[in-house]
Amino acid sequence: MNRPPAVTQLTGSGQLGSITLDWKPVSWATVVDHYAVYVQNAGSFDLVGKTVYPHFVHRGLGFTGVRRMYRIVTVDAAGNRSRPSATVAATNSTSVTVSGVPVATVGTFDGKGSDLALSPNGYASYPTRFPADVDYTFGTSTPATDWSYLLPGPADRWAGSRNHRATFRFQLTAVPEQDLDLALWLIDSHASLAGSAVMTVNGSEVERLTFANGATKGSTIADSTYPGSPLKPSYLERPLPRALFRAGENVLELFKDNGSWIAYDAFGVFARK
Structure with missing residues (x-):
C-alpha cells in the first residue's frame, strides 16, 4: 500500500464551546479525498469528523474547559490512509457563565431564545413594539416583554433600515x-x-463587537440545541474594566450601526469569584 503523506504542523486553539484545529496541507501531488480528525477518548482515538480543508472546528464541547488530544489522518482518492499526525492538545475555554457570578442578566444561557420578547418569529412587530428601541432595567423589566429576541441593524428594511440600540x-x-x-x-x-x-458602558466606548455570521434561521426558530437544528450559535465574552462602573445605576449599550440582525440566547454581566 502506498501511504499518502502524513499531516504536519498541527495546531489547536480553544474557544467557547469549541476547539479549532489547523495544519499544513499535504502537497498537491497527493489527490486528497479528505482529512480524518480523531479525538482521544478513554485512551483510544475516535473519529470526530472529516474535512477536505486543512482546518476543522470541533463544536458542542460545553462551557467548562476540558483538555483534549487530537490527531489527523490523510485519506487519498484511492482510500489509502497516512500514518497519524503528531498529536496536539487543546483546551476549550471556560465561560464566565460557569466561572463567574451573575450580576445582571437577561435570558437564560441555554441555547434558546424562546424566553425573550417577540420570539420565535415576531420580528416584523419590532418597529411597533419597540419604536424607541429596547431599554431594559434589570430587576424590574421582564425578558418576555421588554427584551427583543433580535437586535436589528441598518441592513434590515423590516426594522426601518436604520441603526438600533439595546440599552441595559x-x-x-x-x-x-x-x-x-x-x-x-x-x-x-x-x-x-x-x-x-x-459597546459602551456609562457613556464610554469600550469596544466594537464583531459578530460571527450565522445561518439566517434564528429570526423564525428559537432553539439551537435540538439534533439537526439549522442555527449557528456564537459566543462573545469580554472583560469590562472595573473603572467603567459606579455605585448606583450603570448603563451598558449595544449600538448596532453595521450589518443586519443578531438573535440573542442571553446577555449579561458577571463578577469574578
Missing part, C-alpha cells in the same frame, strides 16, 4: 473590586451580514 440598566451597590465580564450569547445571526455593534 442595572444597579451596583459599589464600584466592583475586580473587573467584570460581559457574556453575549447568540443562537444565530444573519448568514452574511451579521456585522458589528459598538
Whole structure:
C-alpha cells in the first residue's frame, strides 16, 4: 500500500464551546479525498469528523474547559490512509457563565431564545413594539416583554433600515473590586451580514463587537440545541474594566450601526469569584 503523506504542523486553539484545529496541507501531488480528525477518548482515538480543508472546528464541547488530544489522518482518492499526525492538545475555554457570578442578566444561557420578547418569529412587530428601541432595567423589566429576541441593524428594511440600540440598566451597590465580564450569547445571526455593534458602558466606548455570521434561521426558530437544528450559535465574552462602573445605576449599550440582525440566547454581566 502506498501511504499518502502524513499531516504536519498541527495546531489547536480553544474557544467557547469549541476547539479549532489547523495544519499544513499535504502537497498537491497527493489527490486528497479528505482529512480524518480523531479525538482521544478513554485512551483510544475516535473519529470526530472529516474535512477536505486543512482546518476543522470541533463544536458542542460545553462551557467548562476540558483538555483534549487530537490527531489527523490523510485519506487519498484511492482510500489509502497516512500514518497519524503528531498529536496536539487543546483546551476549550471556560465561560464566565460557569466561572463567574451573575450580576445582571437577561435570558437564560441555554441555547434558546424562546424566553425573550417577540420570539420565535415576531420580528416584523419590532418597529411597533419597540419604536424607541429596547431599554431594559434589570430587576424590574421582564425578558418576555421588554427584551427583543433580535437586535436589528441598518441592513434590515423590516426594522426601518436604520441603526438600533439595546440599552441595559442595572444597579451596583459599589464600584466592583475586580473587573467584570460581559457574556453575549447568540443562537444565530444573519448568514452574511451579521456585522458589528459598538459597546459602551456609562457613556464610554469600550469596544466594537464583531459578530460571527450565522445561518439566517434564528429570526423564525428559537432553539439551537435540538439534533439537526439549522442555527449557528456564537459566543462573545469580554472583560469590562472595573473603572467603567459606579455605585448606583450603570448603563451598558449595544449600538448596532453595521450589518443586519443578531438573535440573542442571553446577555449579561458577571463578577469574578
